[in-house]
Amino acid sequence: MEPTNKKERSSAFWTFLLFQLITIALVVALVLVSIQVPIKENNQLRMKYERAETEKIEAKQFTDKVLETQRLLDDVNLPTVQSEVVDAEIQNQINEMYQMKSRDSGTLKSLYDAVVTVMFQFHESKKNIRASSLADKDLNTLQQEIGNLKQMNMQLQQQNDQLRIMLTRQ
Numbered sequence: 455m456e457p458t459n460k461k462e463r464s465s466a467f468w469t470f471l472l473f474q475l476i477t478i479a480l481v482v483a484l485v486l487v488s489i490q491v492p493i494k495e496n497n498q499l500r501m502k503y504e505r506a507e508t509e510k511i512e513a514k515q516f517t518d519k520v521l522e523t524q525r526l527l528d529d530v531n532l533p534t535v536q537s538e539v540v541d542a543e544i545q546n547q548i549n550e551m552y553q554m555k556s557r558d559s560g561t562l563k564s565l566y567d568a569v570v571t572v573m574f575q576f577h578e579s580k581k582n583i584r585a586s587s588l589a590d591k592d593l594n595t596l597q598q599e600i601g602n603l604k605q606m607n608m609q610l611q612q613q614n615d616q617l618r619i620m621l622t623r624q
Contacts, residue, residue, distance in 0.1 A: 509562065516554050516566060523547040523573055530580050537584060544577050 457463065523544060530540045548570065555566035 512554065512557075513562060516551060516562075516569075519547055519551050519554065520569060520573070523551070527573075527576055527580055531584055531587075541577075541581070548573050548577065 526540055526544045526547065529535050530537055530544065551566070551570050551573065555563060555570055
């Protein structure tokens, strides 16, 4: 005995099987996508973390350079220090900071630029102060010389006056 609706049953079975396969494929695709999204997000977060760590290391190196330059700037005008040698070291430190600023592509570039500019201006100010203090020393020396010469001039005038008086008595 064969069913009379064999064709309809067969058609319904294949339709069911097709929809079953489509549903399984959708579920598998969703599972794969839900796995891939966190992997990509994890990679992006890892890259951001590595960039942040690199910026942190560079910021630490830059800060160390700033502190070393600041120490040198504090010591440059001391009388026991050879200012030319320290000036060269300061200029070297500022150049290194400038190069670090140029390499940095992070968010702190404008801050680094401002710090390098301030350090350069501070160095120039220290040079000007040293030059003016040397000029003050030269001025003081010249004023003392002028005072000594005035005293010598007065003494010579007194001697000259005494000699004239002696000549007029003869």
